[in-house]
Amino acid sequence: MMYEILKRTSIVSAVSAGLLIGAAIPTLATTPEHTERRFTVKGHPVVVLQNIVNGRIEVKSSKNPEIIVGSTAVTDKVAIDIEQVGDRVDINATSLATSSDPHEVEANFQLTVPEQTELQLRTQTGLIYVEQVNGDMKLQSVAGDIHLKEVSGYIIVKTTSGSLVCTQCGGKLEFNSISGGAQVLQPSLTGINLMTMTGNILYDGDFIRTGVYTMNSGRGRIEVRFSGNDSFDLTTKNLTGTVDNQAAEFLKPDSHTSRKEIKNYRKLQGTVGQGLAKVELSSYSGTIRILKRD
Amino acid sequence: MQCKELESVLEGQGLGPLPVEAQQHLAGCPACQGILADFSAIAAIAKTIPAEVNPPDRIWVSVRAQLKAEGLIREPVELPEKSPQRQNRWQNLLALLRPRNLATVGVALLLLIGAALETGKHKSPDPQPPLPSPSEAGVTLQQAEQDLPNIQLAGNSTVDASLRQNLLTVNEFIAECEQHLKLNPQDEMAREYLYSAYQQKADLLSAMMDSGRSEH
Numbered sequence: 001m002m003y004e005i006l007k008r009t010s011i012v013s014a015v016s017a018g019l020l021i022g023a024a025i026p027t028l029a030t031t032p033e034h035t036e037r038r039f040t041v042k043g044h045p046v047v048v049l050q051n052i053v054n055g056r057i058e059v060k061s062s063k064n065p066e067i068i069v070g071s072t073a074v075t076d077k078v079a080i081d082i083e084q085v086g087d088r089v090d091i092n093a094t095s096l097a098t099s100s101d102p103h104e105v106e107a108n109f110q111l112t113v114p115e116q117t118e119l120q121l122r123t124q125t126g127l128i129y130v131e132q133v134n135g136d137m138k139l140q141s142v143a144g145d146i147h148l149k150e151v152s153g154y155i156i157v158k159t160t161s162g163s164l165v166c167t168q169c170g171g172k173l174e175f176n177s178i179s180g181g182a183q184v185l186q187p188s189l190t191g192i193n194l195m196t197m198t199g200n201i202l203y204d205g206d207f208i209r210t211g212v213y214t215m216n217s218g219r220g221r222i223e224v225r226f227s228g229n230d231s232f233d234l235t236t237k238n239l240t241g242t243v244d245n246q247a248a249e250f251l252k253p254d255s256h257t258s259r260k261e262i263k264n265y266r267k268l269q270g271t272v273g274q275g276l277a278k279v280e281l282s283s284y285s286g287t288i289r290i291l292k293r294d
Numbered sequence: 295m296q297c298k299e300l301e302s303v304l305e306g307q308g309l310g311p312l313p314v315e316a317q318q319h320l321a322g323c324p325a326c327q328g329i330l331a332d333f334s335a336i337a338a339i340a341k342t343i344p345a346e347v348n349p350p351d352r353i354w355v356s357v358r359a360q361l362k363a364e365g366l367i368r369e370p371v372e373l374p375e376k377s378p379q380r381q382n383r384w385q386n387l388l389a390l391l392r393p394r395n396l397a398t399v400g401v402a403l404l405l406l407i408g409a410a411l412e413t414g415k416h417k418s419p420d421p422q423p424p425l426p427s428p429s430e431a432g433v434t435l436q437q438a439e440q441d442l443p444n445i446q447l448a449g450n451s452t453v454d455a456s457l458r459q460n461l462l463t464v465n466e467f468i469a470e471c472e473q474h475l476k477l478n479p480q481d482e483m484a485r486e487y488l489y490s491a492y493q494q495k496a497d498l499l500s501a502m503m504d505s506g507r508s509e510h
Contacts, residue, residue: 052454123451124452124453125452125456141503142453142456142457143452143453143456157495158457159461160457160498160501161456161459161460176494176496178460178463178464178498179459179460179463195490197463197464197467197491198463198467199492214492218467218487218491219467237483238473239481239483239484239487265483282472282483284471284483284484284487285466285470
């Protein structure tokens, strides 16, 4: 009798253990694994990251002459290759298998780089976040948003539907998107060229006196909020949309008589201050709104 | 014949049958024999590269940078007026790219759009025959788009949906611009937006092709 009880208990235990192990194996296989690698660099390094799967890329800076690459991914679903060649670090994340669960084919990166670093980052859907990095950067995304904070350099951003939020950015900025919008907040940019087909554009900040600022939208809204201390020449062109000028009292008639007259379009030309910077806004059928910040 | 002359012959004539003088020099010059062997090896390896090879992204970046550097894309650089030689150069480049078909459609489209942009930007009193007109660029893009159903995208539902949705958006905008230009053919602003939309469509199709290839 006792033997039978022991035997049954053993069988039950064994089956239970088997079930637990069986359940644990797939869980382990689909659990994201975090890894970290460090690369010593000199001078102005370059980081090239191609994330051909879903995932977020976060870049922050440090005073140390090293690049730290932290990554989180399911190892049997995503391959991550990292290679250092001199001061360049190449990172590639590619899918090893198709999966019905988009979270399985995902790689998230946390990079720590020297302040003076050039970045070339590309992802599909996740957010790209860069903070306090000074260097040229090219950032590409299909559907992921791009947030930049306190960065400077020649910044090129290209998305299909992802939006850009650029806060306290310096240098020059180029943005091109089909349906993504762009918000440029408190900038110290000496030049921008923003283009979106259906997204909205918001520029809220000062214009540097030698700067050239071009903003184009197909169908979206362009809104510019300037300060009373600004000095710029403004030209807006609108084919079928409207110009909503909420700052008429601050816009003097255009003081530069040599400028070409714009014909056949809904237009607005004027000068704020001495007209040192150049601001050109153009929309096919969207609204262009001009207003002065409080 | 000297070594430099032989190099010139190789550069000019390739690895075809060499002139007698070159063959004589080659027979007695180990250095040139080495160069010829290297060229032959490179040519042999090049033939083994599949026509549909997926060029790495840095190639696209380089091509784009080169096009920008030459002022073909969006750069407000004053270029000399187009000459027949310049047209020939584009045609030659397109002819070079043609065998790579799908993998290089994006490049060809960029060239077309870039040329279209330039045609729109630089007007001379006695203009050369335009390279691609807007309608030509539109037709080329349509042809590229027609190939898309044969391409399976990356299988990433969010990305695929975004790409396809944005293609619809671009097509709608192009149709709107084209319709406007039919009624107002001299409208420069509409034309600029149309060119810009073509360029965005070319980029988008290229991204969709990339997305499809990355899966396979």
